[in-house]
Amino acid sequence: MAHLKWTSDLNTGIEVIDNQHRRIVDYINALYDASLTQNRDEIAKVLEQLVEYTLSHFAFEEEMQAEAGYPFVKAHQKVHQLFVRRVSEFKQRFERGEDIAEPLLSLLRTWLINHIRRDDADYVDLVKKNVLKIEPKPDKKWWKRLFA
Numbered sequence: 001m002a003h004l005k006w007t008s009d010l011n012t013g014i015e016v017i018d019n020q021h022r023r024i025v026d027y028i029n030a031l032y033d034a035s036l037t038q039n040r041d042e043i044a045k046v047l048e049q050l051v052e053y054t055l056s057h058f059a060f061e062e063e064m065q066a067e068a069g070y071p072f073v074k075a076h077q078k079v080h081q082l083f084v085r086r087v088s089e090f091k092q093r094f095e096r097g098e099d100i101a102e103p104l105l106s107l108l109r110t111w112l113i114n115h116i117r118r119d120d121a122d123y124v125d126l127v128k129k130n131v132l133k134i135e136p137k138p139d140k141k142w143w144k145r146l147f148a
Ligand SMILES: [Fe+2]
Pocket: 061, 076, 080, 115, 119, 120
């Protein structure tokens, strides 16, 4: 296994989203680095950051889709929720002392790349047309995590 590399075909063309996706890739790579050290505290720390950041990104994406009038927000939300559930299960197994780094990293990599290419690609055109209408939400926790 090596680091997951960002390639230009993963760009949606929505800068704010591409930056967030790239940051998630950075967290996945940091998790990989942490897994090599076998240091459970380090793995736990990165895993926590990865989950928190990804949840904020999902909240942002869903809000953005809703504001743009994307008709499949609910379905997209379901896909996010299912993924969050799968990652939480890994997190629980890790907390019980299991070594889950490899299957988790493989899920994160495959899921993210497929999700960007397939599910995210679907909302891009509509959101691009509406991107200027998206209002800042400085009072929301996830907004602060992404932009503060
Ligand atoms: Fe998404």
